[in-house]
Structures are given as C-alpha cells and as structure tokens.
Amino acid sequence: MGTRDQLVDSARELLWERGYVGTSPKAIQQRAGAGQGSMYHHFAGKKDLALAAVRRSAEELLAAADAQLRTPGTAVERITAYLRREREVLKGCPIGRLTQDPDIVADPDLRAPVDETLTRLRARLAEVLDEGRDTGELPTSPNTAALDTAALAATIVAVLQGGYVLARAAGSPEPFDQAVSGLLALLAAH
Amino acid sequence: MGTRDQLVDSARELLWERGYVGTSPKAIQQRAGAGQGSMYHHFAGKKDLALAAVRRSAEELLAAADAQLRTPGTAVERITAYLRREREVLKGCPIGRLTQDPDIVADPDLRAPVDETLTRLRARLAEVLDEGRDTGELPTSPNTAALDTAALAATIVAVLQGGYVLARAAGSPEPFDQAVSGLLALLAAH
DNA sequence: GTCTATACTGAGATAGAC
DNA sequence: GTCTATCTCAGTATAGAC
Numbered sequence: 001m002g003t004r005d006q007l008v009d010s011a012r013e014l015l016w017e018r019g020y021v022g023t024s025p026k027a028i029q030q031r032a033g034a035g036q037g038s039m040y041h042h043f044a045g046k047k048d049l050a051l052a053a054v055r056r057s058a059e060e061l062l063a064a065a066d067a068q069l070r071t072p073g074t075a076v077e078r079i080t081a082y083l084r085r086e087r088e089v090l091k092g093c094p095i096g097r098l099t100q101d102p103d104i105v106a107d108p109d110l111r112a113p114v115d116e117t118l119t120r121l122r123a124r125l126a127e128v129l130d131e132g133r134d135t136g137e138l139p140t141s142p143n144t145a146a147l148d149t150a151a152l153a154a155t156i157v158a159v160l161q162g163g164y165v166l167a168r169a170a171g172s173p174e175p176f177d178q179a180v181s182g183l184l185a186l187l188a189a190h
Numbered sequence: 191m192g193t194r195d196q197l198v199d200s201a202r203e204l205l206w207e208r209g210y211v212g213t214s215p216k217a218i219q220q221r222a223g224a225g226q227g228s229m230y231h232h233f234a235g236k237k238d239l240a241l242a243a244v245r246r247s248a249e250e251l252l253a254a255a256d257a258q259l260r261t262p263g264t265a266v267e268r269i270t271a272y273l274r275r276e277r278e279v280l281k282g283c284p285i286g287r288l289t290q291d292p293d294i295v296a297d298p299d300l301r302a303p304v305d306e307t308l309t310r311l312r313a314r315l316a317e318v319l320d321e322g323r324d325t326g327e328l329p330t331s332p333n334t335a336a337l338d339t340a341a342l343a344a345t346i347v348a349v350l351q352g353g354y355v356l357a358r359a360a361g362s363p364e365p366f367d368q369a370v371s372g373l374l375a376l377l378a379a380h
Numbered sequence: 381g382t383c384t385a386t387a388c389t390g391a392g393a394t395a396g397a398c
Numbered sequence: 399g400t401c402t403a404t405c406t407c408a409g410t411a412t413a414g415a416c
Contacts, residue, residue, distance in 0.1 A: 003399080018292045022211040024391055036393085037400050046392070092290065099358040100282065100290040102208045111361065118359045139379075148375065154356060154365045155372030161355040162348030168289040169308045171301065175344045182345030185338065186376040189329075193381080214409055226411085227382050236410070 004042045006032040011053035016094040020050055020101040020110070051109065057094045058117040065121055075132025076187055079125065079156065083180045089173040092164040118157065125153035159183045194232045196222040201243035206284040210240055210291040210300070241299065247284045248307040255311055265322025266377055269315065269346065273370045279363040282354040308347065315343035329380050349373045 001009075010031035014023040025046050029039050043049040068082035095117050104110045129149035132138040140147060159179050166175035191199075200221035204213040215236050219229050233239040258272035285307050294300045319339035322328040330337060349369050356365035 019209075019211065019290060021209065022292055025393085026391075035401055037402080040393070041399055096352075096355045096359070097290045099355045100209060100287045102212055105358055105361075111359070115359045115361065118356055118365075122356075122365070148368075148371065151368040151372035151375065153372075154353075154368035155349060155370075155376070158350075158352030158356055158365075158369035159345060159348045160352060162286075162350060162352030163344075165286045165289045165351040165355075166308055166312075166344060166348055168295055169286070169301070169305045171295075171305065175308075175312070175348075178338075178341040178344035179348035180345075181338065182341035182343075183376075185341065186345070186373075186379075189376075189380060215411085216409070225383055227384080230411070231381055 003032070003034050003038055007034055007039055007042060007049060008052050008056055011049050012057050012094070015050060015053055015098065016057070016091060019097060020104050023050075025049075047107070047110065051113070054095070054098065054110070054113050058113050061093075061095055061117060062120060062124075065124060069124060069128050074137050075128050075135075076137065078128055079187070080184060082125075083156070083160065083184065087176075089164065089167045089176045090171070092168055093161060096161045096164065122150070122153045122157050125156050126150050129153060156183065193222070193224050193228055197224055197229055197232060197239060198242050198246055201239050202247050202284070205240060205243055205288065206247070206281060209287060210294050213240075215239075237297070237300065241303070244285070244288065244300070244303050248303050251283075251285055251307060252310055252314075255314060259314060259318050264327050265318050265325075266327065268318055269377070270374060272315075273346070273350065273374065277366075279354065279357045279366045280361070282358055283351060286351045286354065312340070312343045312347050315346050316340050319343060346373065 007028060010028045011023070014028055014031065018027075023046075025036075025039060028049065029035060032039075039049065043052070064085075065082060068085055069078050071078055071081060073081070095114055098104045098110075098114050104114065126149045129138065129147075129152055133140060133147050133149065138147060163176035163179040166179060167173050169175075197218060200218045201213070204218055204221065208217075213236075215226075215229060218239065219226060222229075229239065233242070254275075255272060258275055259268050261268055261271060263271070285304055288294045288300075288304050294304065316339045319328065319337075319342055323330060323337050323339065328337060353366035353369040356369060357363050359365075
C-alpha cells in the first residue's frame, strides 16, 4: 500500500475517532508513518485529505448496507439483517458523526459527501420498503393513510444514528440494542 | 447577571455550536465579554467551566421534556406533543452532540452528566409508556410478547437524536420531520 | 474580582535541500 | 517523493499588578 493510501486510512481512522476539528495533520502523519512533506506532496492540506478520507468511508458504508439489503428474504427480514448486523457500536457511525463537526457542516465541500451518503442510504431503505409494500408483505397503510416509505426509511436510519448517540453516552451498546429492538417490535406489529 | 453566569451561558452556546474540542477558553471569554483573569478566577479551567455549562443544559433539557410529557392526554398524545414540539433542528441536541466529542466521552467527569441526562430521559418516556399500557391505551403486546417500554423509550429518543443527525447532514429539517412522522405512524398503527 | 503580561505547546502550512 | 527547518497564530494556562 502506498504512502498516499496510508495517509487516507489514517485520516479515516482519526476522523472516526476524533472528528475533523479534533484531528491534526500531524496526528495523521504520525499514524501513517509519514512526514510533513509527504502529506503536503500528496494533498493540498487537511481539508483535501479529509475529503478523500470521507469519500472512501462513504463508499464503504453504502456498500456494506447494500450487502445486507440485497440478500434474499422479505423486506422486514432484510431490514432486520441490516439493523442487527455486527457493528462497533461504541465507535459510532464514521459518516454520521461528522454531522457534529462545525467545520464540516459549515463547508459545502465537506458536507456534500456526508449528505449524499445518508440521503442515498435512506433512498435504498425506501426501495426495500416499497418492495415490501408492493408484494403485500407490508400493509398499504397503517390505519388508512398511504404507507410513507420515505418517512419510515428516515426513521430507520435515525434509530441507528441515535442509537449510537445513546450507546456512546452510556458507555455501553445496550441502549443501541434496545432502540433497534423497539423499532423492530413496532415493525413486526403490523 | 453576574460575570460567572455570562461565562456559563457563553460556554453553553459554544459547546452547542462547536462542541468541546472546537471551543477555546478565549472564545468563551470574548463572547461573555470577560477577560482571561476573570474566567480563571471563577473556574479552574476549560473543563471546570464546561462541566458547569453541561449541567445547566442538562437541567433545562429534562425540564423541557417533562413540561411536554406532563400535560393531560393519552400516552401517545403526550409523546406526540414532545416529539412535535418546536425545536431548533439544525442546531441539534445540546447534550446528545457532546457524545461525539472524544474528550467528553474519554473523561468520566464530563461524560457522566451526558449519560445521566439521556438515561433519565429514557426513563421518563418509559414511565409514560407504562401508563399508556396500564390504562389499556397501548396494547399489552405487539404480537404476543410483552410490550418492552424501556426499549420503545430508547427508540423514541434515538429517533430524535438520529433525526438531528440527518437534518444537519441534509442542511434541512425535513429528514428530522420524516423520521418523527415515520415513528408516529408506527405507534398509531397499534 | 479583573486586568495585562508572559510562557509554552500545538495547529497548519511553506520552503528548500536531498 | 520525502526530509528537515522555519513561520505564524491559536490554545491553554500561570503570575502578579491593580
């Protein structure tokens, strides 16, 4: 693996652990075993490197989600598989966490991949829900209104992102698991 | 209002906007209109001041939640009122956001009030759900299992916390509202 | 209680040698 | 491509005068 890739990987780890504001170029270099000059040769600066790192993490996140959602089974089964997949709960979401970084949200270039990732994730989940509705597995409506799959997809992603928040606050994965269980119980009650 | 209180208020604002790592003592002082000496007279340092600020925000959060949850009405009505309450969605949760701050999570003193706040919020919501179950408003069970009110409470708080994440990523409150709508649709479907 | 001065470290980047 | 030197400013705090 080239030095450039090592820098990207180190940046990905540090952005996950400490966020953008909490990550210094020097820390990235040290973890990558690269010097100052090396980093500034490959990247224009901290922002440029962070952008490469975020894009890479975004790709992986979407690929991992798709891997669960593409398996055979009913919509609820596939969503359950996705929600119950093994996760490093206490580390949180490498993309979602960037949302709390003022320098990321304030910069359109840095926010764009974060936005796109979570938007596409919601769209993918909505697709799965649409399939479930079309096959009759999910009711056309809870009560009488049309099943709003876009809204429900947002709910599902929010439970994950919020579950991470609760787990990190508690210092334990338990509330994450509870939040997921509560959601699945509601889904199953149809 | 004394200088001390102005320092706490400024710290609360900045912690909300920029988190712990992203907030400097100097920035707090400037916003409070106080000098270096003044701050270090009233507080031992950044951590000490942050602790006072977080405790104050935690109090307010729990009081605001209780205000909604104590109104007359059914359990679902009260929870709906809480979820639909006016919020500065794009600012996120002043307590939940601290969860992404490495220096907060790593320090037991700083993490404690965050943990306690979200734990108590879940407990309060579980109480409301328990009441709804006892009065027969909520089914004793979706399907046949006992209604797990602790889990459902975690789901509700997670939807809020995750809703903030989605909204900040999108730069719009819309996905927050969708996530809440999706949850309420599921709750109403009982 | 508040101010100014001072100290030390780290962040973020540039310059030029190799 | 990578290294070392250097630069400037900000973060965090202490010291002592008023």
